[in-house]
Amino acid sequence: MRGAMQRDYDVAVVGGGLVGAAVAWGLARAGQRVVVLDEGDIAKRASRANFALVWVQSKGLGMPEYMGWTVRSSESWRQLADELKVQTGLDVSFQRPGGFHLALGEAELEARALYLKRLHNQSGAADTRAVILDRAQVERMLPGIGPEVAGGSFCPLDGHVNSLRTFRAFHKGLALLRAEYRPNHAVTAIAYAHGGFRLTTAKGEVRAGKVVLAAGNANMQLAPMVGLRSPMLPNRGQIVVTERAAPFLRHPVTTVRQTDEGTVMIGDSREDVTDDTNLHVQIGSVEADRARRMFPALGRLNVVRMWAGIRVMTEDGFPIYDQSESCPGAFVVGCHSGVTLAANHALVVAPMIAHGALAADEIGAFSARRFDVQKAA
Numbered sequence: 001m002r003g004a005m006q007r008d009y010d011v012a013v014v015g016g017g018l019v020g021a022a023v024a025w026g027l028a029r030a031g032q033r034v035v036v037l038d039e040g041d042i043a044k045r046a047s048r049a050n051f052a053l054v055w056v057q058s059k060g061l062g063m064p065e066y067m068g069w070t071v072r073s074s075e076s077w078r079q080l081a082d083e084l085k086v087q088t089g090l091d092v093s094f095q096r097p098g099g100f101h102l103a104l105g106e107a108e109l110e111a112r113a114l115y116l117k118r119l120h121n122q123s124g125a126a127d128t129r130a131v132i133l134d135r136a137q138v139e140r141m142l143p144g145i146g147p148e149v150a151g152g153s154f155c156p157l158d159g160h161v162n163s164l165r166t167f168r169a170f171h172k173g174l175a176l177l178r179a180e181y182r183p184n185h186a187v188t189a190i191a192y193a194h195g196g197f198r199l200t201t202a203k204g205e206v207r208a209g210k211v212v213l214a215a216g217n218a219n220m221q222l223a224p225m226v227g228l229r230s231p232m233l234p235n236r237g238q239i240v241v242t243e244r245a246a247p248f249l250r251h252p253v254t255t256v257r258q259t260d261e262g263t264v265m266i267g268d269s270r271e272d273v274t275d276d277t278n279l280h281v282q283i284g285s286v287e288a289d290r291a292r293r294m295f296p297a298l299g300r301l302n303v304v305r306m307w308a309g310i311r312v313m314t315e316d317g318f319p320i321y322d323q324s325e326s327c328p329g330a331f332v333v334g335c336h337s338g339v340t341l342a343a344n345h346a347l348v349v350a351p352m353i354a355h356g357a358l359a360a361d362e363i364g365a366f367s368a369r370r371f372d373v374q375k376a377a
């Protein structure tokens with residue numbers, strides 16, 4: 001075709017964290033020739049620092065579509081986990097026993113009930129089946145809670161997973177699907193011409209018919225190169241991990257969960273700073289103290305690890321899925337909760353991109369155009 005750009009790949013995915021890997025896997029599964037351009041393991045990825053909840057109950061205040069989107073991913077996670085296992089042999093330990101948000105004291109329980117009421121009173125709210133339970137009801141499902149626990153909210157759609165293994169499974173799956181993963185290929189410029197994209201990387205140029213920006217917080221700098229925008233407001237979270245213990249926690253709790261390997265993860269804080277080099281011991285102590293008040297038996301376990309991670313966070317906290325009008329074939333995919341939404345990214349968003357367009361009736365609410373409306377209002 002005269003004038004058309006020669007293409008090395010159907011799609012170049014920029015960013016090989018959990019979001020980029022999930023989208024790339026879904027694209028390769030849909031038969032696209034995919035390259036993933038990534039900084040590699042030197043990158044400070046949220047994908048290696050998260051709490052690994054597949055979580056529904058607290059999501060969507062201010063954007064009811066996000067509730068439905070989260071419910072949809074929770075419902076598809078079993079299919080994703082099964083497919084990854086068959087393809088890669090890796091069991092990502094997805095479990096959906098239902099999850100709790102626990103309240104220490106009556107005031108916290110009241111605040112929680114009010115929050116859920118506001119969430120579910122929104123027009124267009126999805127039914128998450130979340131309920132408030134009193135202390136006795138919680139204790140029947142979570143034996144061993146401390147005396148200060150006044151109750152909590154329970155949502156049967158909540159679960160958790162081994163997120164590092166999920167990350168590995170996506171990458172192994174990508175290789176099996178013959179997608180190319182290129183670490184040390186940070187993208188510094190993207191040019192659109194003749195219906196294709198030229199991506200400049202530290203190790204040379206790559207040409208592709210479509211481009212998906214999935215570079216976490218770096219989407220903010222990359223999006224304008226292809227006529228898109230992705231306003232980000234990252235924040236920091238810290239997690240404490242104990243030694244392994246015999247299974248005692250049947251349900252994940254927003255801030256405490258026992259992993260498939262027996263360790264207990266405690267977290268996760270939220271600070272408006274983006275310095276990930278320092279661990280703040282006092283934050284870890286507050287987290288550990290609250291966790292011990294919820295489950296006194298935790299007081300007998302040794303802390304073996306602690307880390308901080310920078311959350312990928314859009315300006316309003318909700319996902320951004322968008323396609324460029326000026327550079328057709330360019331997409332941006334970014335969000336917090338990339339673990340929870342992995343099933344949607346792989347099984348819903350990727351097939352849309354493979355077909356060339358995001359379905360406005362399904363995910364139009366997540367366009368970054370909402371920020372223009374907010375600014376004009």
Ligand SMILES: Cc1cc2nc3c(=O)[nH]c(=O)nc-3n(C[C@H](O)[C@H](O)[C@H](O)COP(=O)(O)OP(=O)(O)OC[C@H]3O[C@@H](n4cnc5c(N)ncnc54)[C@H](O)[C@@H]3O)c2cc1C
Pocket residue numbers: 014015016017018019020021037038039040043044045046047048049050051052053054055185186187188214215216217218222236237238239268308309310311312334335336337338339340341
């Ligand atoms: C403390 C904490 C707790 C969390 N808990 C949960 C949870 O319980 N449940 C949940 O669902 N989510 C949770 N998250 C969020 C989840 O981890 C993230 O949503 C997810 O990891 C984001 O993945 P990502 O691929 O967008 O970003 P990242 O993992 O940050 O990856 C971005 C990638 O883009 C690459 N990149 C950047 N710039 C460029 C460039 N110019 N060219 C090429 N590549 C580039 C980087 O190298 C990196 O590999 C948590 C996060 C944190 C920090």
